[in-house]
Amino acid sequence: MTDTFATCSGLAASTFAAPRFEKIALQLSEHGYEVKRNEAWMSGATDRGQFEIAGEEGAIRITLAAKDAKTLFMLRDQILHIVDHADPELLTQFEWSGILPDQGPPANFRLAEVVEVTQPFPHFYRVTLKADNMAHFSDGAMHFRLLLPPQGRTPVWPALDATGRTRFPTGEDQLHNPVYTFVSIDVETGLFAFDVFIHDGGRITEWARGAQVGDTIGMTGPGGGQMPTAQSLTLVGDETALPAIRRILALAAPEVIGHAYIEVGGAEDIQDLVKPKGITVTWLIRGADLGPVETLFALYGDAPMESMPFLWCGAEKSQVQRARKHFRDTIGIGPEQSYFSGYWRKEA
Ligand SMILES: Cc1cc2nc3c(=O)[nH]c(=O)nc-3n(C[C@H](O)[C@H](O)[C@H](O)COP(=O)(O)OP(=O)(O)OC[C@H]3O[C@@H](n4cnc5c(N)ncnc54)[C@H](O)[C@@H]3O)c2cc1C
Structure with missing residues (x-):
């Protein structure tokens, strides 16, 4: 060690x-x-x-x-x-x-306060929250988990038990804990923002729609999603992966080349993205164009492994599983050359 x-x-x-x-x-x-x-x-x-x-x-x-x-x-x-x-x-x-954690809440838990909710695009809310001591979340990881208590119940937040393990409430107090991607984070002020894709039945959609300044919500993390470091990238994803793709493109070195294919519901959700010159962005309109995973198959499904750029794929879970099975298990691309992550799960 x-x-x-x-x-x-x-x-x-x-x-x-x-x-x-x-x-x-x-x-x-x-x-x-x-x-x-x-x-x-x-x-x-x-x-x-x-x-x-x-x-x-x-x-x-x-x-x-x-x-x-x-x-x-x-x-x-x-x-x-x-x-x-x-x-x-x-x-x-x-x-x-x-070196052991102090007593009290887990070191990676924060209670955050709503500062603002805007709607920069028709199908996205942008939520700005504020929490203490955000330095912990700014080490380059892209994502965090929101912790939303069940409606109408007094929140029960995660706590350390006598063995030092984090215990999450269960049963009626179980927290909804979806993953989101930082749009911005300012360690000095504790302000951070994330975009919520507005979709039917989404608990976070409903929460963001009704959120008032000063409301509180839990969060924990950070987690995963390190920046790909390859010089040539192909990124595919839908609205839930758009914040991650946007961040990857914004932080990519100027010499990085490649393509991003991003699926949205309609032209009104298309955004200007900061990116290296050598990256092209193609917007896929749901229902009219191939979906993100289908696009990946159309581009590289039959391509030899040596010719492939770094493949990055974030979309609906069963679709991503199909892509992972083909590109990882059949073609043999390793995790050092690809990222496949189910960003949401379609109910059967
Ligand atoms: C690494 C990572 C980063 C992510 N970053 C973001 C982000 O920055 N912004 C963002 O909006 N999402 C992001 N997601 C996706 C988000 O975590 C899921 O969409 C999550 O289910 C949202 O929770 P919810 O409360 O809105 O919906 P839930 O209450 O979990 O689900 C309610 C219903 O909505 C359906 N549903 C969930 N997501 C979608 C969808 N995208 N389209 C249609 N139906 C859906 C479910 O199948 C279910 O029927 C990310 C996921 C991962 C893994």
Whole structure:
């Protein structure tokens, strides 16, 4: 564990047993983490940092390392989630030392206040919120989760339990937690904005429509969606991915070349995008043109892998799954050369 600055470790005395260790390894693998291991030791990394889990004189020791305290907190949450799935009883037995979260709400939770809701395009609301200590959210990650309590109930926000894990309310207090993309974020003032695609039945659409200055909503993150660094890009997406595509194009280096294909419901939602000169933007009108995933297949469905740019695809989940299956599983393009993410799910 090198090049890291924040570490902590948890020791659960008299808990080591081979089947228990197996269960943890299985959960890590089911959650998609690659693990190096032997019978009493395993180690690996997540997007947050590195972990090591070892049997030590009959105890289990978890050692975690990340670039800073806030990332360590999120790494610890990831690993405690795994342990909880493997063996909830074990989770309660760890004694922790090192850099640990303070008591109180989780470090990545914010209560944000509505400052303004505008409608810059017919099918988008732009919501501006304000929250304290937004530096945590400005490390380049593009997305965050809103946390919307059920209507008519007093909000119950996520909290740390005695083991240090973040617990989200369940049952009648369960929070709606969709992902959104930052349009802007100002660490000094705590102001940040995001665009909501207005669609029928959307809980966030309804919330934004009725939101008053001073209303509060929870948020957590940041999460994922790092900028692609390739020199040649093809991006496809619908309105929900438009904020992410817009941000990628705005931040891309001037020499980046490629194409973006963005589906909208009608010409009235077409926007001017800041982008490198070598990128062309084509607006796809729903119902009249091919959809984003169909466009990807039309462009590259039969193309040899060597000729492909970085493929970026954000759209309805089942469509994206079709694209991922073809381009990742059949053609063999790896995650270093592609991004496929279901941005919303069509009800069956
Ligand atoms: C990484 C990422 C970034 C995202 N960024 C944004 C963003 O910046 N702006 C944005 O608007 N969305 C964004 N989304 C998509 C957003 O999270 C989903 O659309 C989410 O379902 C919206 O929640 P809701 O409360 O509006 O709808 P829900 O209450 O979750 O769903 C209600 C109904 O609406 C349907 N529905 C959901 N989304 C759509 C849609 N796009 N079109 C038609 N019907 C729909 C559902 O199938 C359901 O029937 C992003 C998603 C991801 C994964």
